[in-house]
Amino acid sequence: MKFSLIVTDSGPLITLAVANALDVMFLPGLPVIVPDMVRNEVIADLSKPGAVLVAEWMRLNSPEKLTIGPTEVFEEYMLLRSINPNTKSKNRGEQAAAEILSRELDQKESGAVLLFEDAAVRKVTYLTRLPDRVVVTSTSEFLFGLESRRLINDAQGILMRAVDVRGNEVLARYLDGSDGSEPVQDWADRMAPT
Amino acid sequence: MHHSLRSITSSEAKSNLGELLASLGSQGAVEITRNGKPVGILSPPFAQPVDAGRLASLALAYSKGLITWNQVSEETGIGFGDLLVALGSQNLQLPKVVAKRTPTQDGFYRQILDAAKASQGLGQ
Numbered sequence: 001m002k003f004s005l006i007v008t009d010s011g012p013l014i015t016l017a018v019a020n021a022l023d024v025m026f027l028p029g030l031p032v033i034v035p036d037m038v039r040n041e042v043i044a045d046l047s048k049p050g051a052v053l054v055a056e057w058m059r060l061n062s063p064e065k066l067t068i069g070p071t072e073v074f075e076e077y078m079l080l081r082s083i084n085p086n087t088k089s090k091n092r093g094e095q096a097a098a099e100i101l102s103r104e105l106d107q108k109e110s111g112a113v114l115l116f117e118d119a120a121v122r123k124v125t126y127l128t129r130l131p132d133r134v135v136v137t138s139t140s141e142f143l144f145g146l147e148s149r150r151l152i153n154d155a156q157g158i159l160m161r162a163v164d165v166r167g168n169e170v171l172a173r174y175l176d177g178s179d180g181s182e183p184v185q186d187w188a189d190r191m192a193p194t
Numbered sequence: 195m196h197h198s199l200r201s202i203t204s205s206e207a208k209s210n211l212g213e214l215l216a217s218l219g220s221q222g223a224v225e226i227t228r229n230g231k232p233v234g235i236l237s238p239p240f241a242q243p244v245d246a247g248r249l250a251s252l253a254l255a256y257s258k259g260l261i262t263w264n265q266v267s268e269e270t271g272i273g274f275g276d277l278l279v280a281l282g283s284q285n286l287q288l289p290k291v292v293a294k295r296t297p298t299q300d301g302f303y304r305q306i307l308d309a310a311k312a313s314q315g316l317g318q
Binding site: 001003009010011014015018027028029030044045048049050051085088090091093094111113116117118119120121122123130132133134135136137138139140141145146148149150151159160162163164165166168171174175 | 218256259260261262263264268273274275276278279281282283286287288289290291292293294295296298299300302303306307308309310311313314
């Protein structure tokens with residue numbers, strides 16, 4: 001069975017980018033597919049924490065280790081955006097991942113690992129109807145799986161680093177404005193919608 | 195980041211107001227001039243700031259795995275990096291949720307991890 005790793009939303013990418021651990025995605029040795037819709041969600045606002053790191057990582061590793069998967073979902077979204085710029089990307093990342101999954105499964109002897117942000121693995125409805133050759137995992141489970149095989153040393157450390165607003169340079173720079181943006185006193189003030 | 199503004203005369207703006215308004219979302223604000231001097235700027239509405247208390251509640255619910263990132267994003271329009279900041283600012287952790295799998299799916303997952311371990315060993 002030939003598996004690929006499909007990233008279903010921006011959560012795992014941004015988490016790993018902020019924790020400076022994006023390359024762990026390659027440790028299973030599977031081709032990584034990022035749906036074009038998910039890439040768009042990540043790079044829509046490059047001023048957000050981790051976004052530039054993901055964009056650069058995708059550029060460096062594509063197409064050797066990583067593919068940006070084209071989808072009709074993204075095409076349709078871009079078309080709708082051209083008509084109404086306020087069109088939301090609502091759930092389209094997951095829909096794009098489902099489209100790519102279906103294409104992957106059309107090939108014989110193919111399977112896929114779907115990587116979700118943690119909370120989504122309980123909520124996404126189509127996950128209950130997946131064939132046996134599709135394996136769902138979450139960011140934390142993926143990291144702890146790698147740790148269990150001693151491919152990484154500290155899964156918990158990566159998850160902690162991703163939310164360490166004091167010690168993590170990426171987050172600290174974002175909060176104090178030294179990434180080129182305006183400094184703020186209240187972190188919530190920075191959360192303008194993208 | 196600085197973007198240079200488009201510019202249009204007030205009489206052009208009057209005659210093409212509909213098209214001008216429609217273009218704000220995709221092309222951004224436009225400067226309106228009269229007698230060659232800028233007199234105003236027509237811009238899309240500013241994004242509403244996210245209510246800090248509401249975001250704190252959403253981050254807490256997210257940290258407990260009760261709501262998904264999509265739900266947070268849909269309500270607030272923030273990026274995932276912002277959610278990480280919101281979590282960290284309240285000393286909250288990322289949720290840890292184990293996916294449900296059939297025994298066959300579980301077997302495949304173990305095989306993938308074992309193969310990764312084996313190939314890592316070969317590479318050393």
